[in-house]
Amino acid sequence: MIFAKELNETLRTCLTADPRVLVLGEDIADPYGGAFKVTRGLSTAFPDRVRTMPISEGAIAGISAGLALAGYRPIAEIMFGDFLTLVFDQVVNHIAKYQAMYAGQATCPVIVRAPSGGHRGYGPTHSQSLEKHFLGVPHLRVVAASLVHDPRAVFEELLAQDSPVLYVEHKLLYPQHLTVPENGRSGDLLAAQDASPGMLPTVCLSAVPREECAVTVLAYGYQAMLAAKVVERLAVEEEIFVELLVPAQLAPMDWAPVERSVGVTGRLVTVEEGSGGWSWGTEAAATISRRLFRELRSPVDVVASEPTVIPSSRTKESRILVGEGQIEAALRAAAA
Template sequence: MIFAKELGDTLRGALTDDPRVVLLGEDIADPYGGAFKVTRGLSTAFPQRVRTTPISEGAIAGVSAGLALAGYRPIAEVMFGDFLTLMFDQVVNHIAKYQAMYAGQATCPVVVRAATGGHRGYGPTHSQSLEKHFLGVPHLRVVAASLFHDPREVFSDFLGRDEPVLYVEHKLLYPQHLTLPVNGRIGDLLATSEGGPLPTVRLSAVPVEDCTVSVLAYGYQAMLAAKVIERLAMEEEIFAELLVPAQIAPMDWAPVERSVAVTGRLVTVEEGADGWSWGTEAASVISRRLFGRLRRPVDVVASEATVIPSSKTKEASILVGSAQIEAAIRAAAR
């Protein structure tokens, strides 16, 4: 079953199990069922709690905040992650602040789901991965969808906790099939999961002791990176361990540290614009914690810091894809 359908089933399960769950978003009602069809069928089953909204991201987030303050479990859909900018005030100055600034007397567990990412030719305002602007916002968790994490477990974590969370769903993941670890493997790769309900999944063709580079990636880029490390292992005997966290902020650096302590090399991969980013934070943390054990500076792979062109060839030239990931791993492993 494709990821969009798995996610839709997860939301249906949440609505069924918990009468406090409310879905808000633009065009999410039937028969349209959302721009990426994730919520198809849900408004028919739950007409009161699945609501199509006007084109008003600030109010979508703000009304979600009020629902959460009143004990409900709102899940807000942002049609294109680019539009997260229109709810930034609500996320930063309202949703993420309430619990702490009211000294724990209120909680505001809003889940914001945003369809992010490029490679679809949607151009400068419908293709971005803006999550880096939310990394480091105090009391806000940022979690990235991946094919290696079961959305049921992810949402069980979201709905079982009192903190707000931004869940970024790269739109190229929607038509893909989940590839969850089975018996310690995902396809031909070894796979282990570390740490709680939102684990970091570690993937490699050979045990980490035989790997010469660690790769840290999330979301769609993690899917690309998994294919790259598999190919490099099979065809060229370049062995890398890929680490895929679900939660990208705040980060549990322990699995990354354990891997890099063995390989001595780290490549980070993200689709967002280069600089002031997840990867640069990783470089800072890992360089400090493993200073003296790194064999080379941390390599940060990110997209060119410019607008994302609509033209297919121009878009491919600036966004991170398999070629850039492969080149970085080759360079690091040399």
């Protein structure tokens, strides 16, 4: 099943299994069913619990916070991830703080869904990957959708805990088919899951066993899918073997799977679509450099998009956002 439909079925399962679950957002009701049709059919099946909201992201976040404090489990959709800037105050100063402020006597388990990313020519304010601005916020989990993580399993885990969550979904994942690991493989690549207790799994993909890999590449979301294509192509065409790690959870980050891989390969490349500088990749570079200084054979390379406005022109956009070309060049350089 393609990712958008699987995510729709995931939300349907959540609504069916738990009467406390609510879905809120702009234009999510039928017949429109959301900007990317992820909620299509849900308001018809659950008219009292799937509600279209006014065009106010602050109101969506604030109402979700109140509902969560009252015992509900709201899942709030922000139509475009760019508009996360409008919920920053509610998320950082309220939703993420309540449980710690009140010593666990109050919880605010809001899940905020945000379609993000570019490569569709949507221009400067509808193409960004802004999740790096939420990384490191105490008590907030940041989770990234991918084609190798089953959204049903992810949401089951998220709803079982009381932590608020930002769940980012790259828009280019929606029409693609899931390749969740099965029988030790994901597509044509070897696959395994690695996770520390209480953390969402990191999926490890490679063409050969880890011991034969020369580089570790760490990527999430749509960029992980681009990296998988590069990993497979380099292995088949030139016998350059790379292990790809795809974490579901970006913050707090589970560093143990990364340490286990880099401890063998000695080299790390990180990939993200967000703009370069002060990013997830730089945090990974700092952490792994500190923890595995003696094992590293070269500095950690951080691949990210250009720190500038994303243009509407598809040609210019492709030069600014990370694509397969930049990923392949970084992996070749690391393996040399």
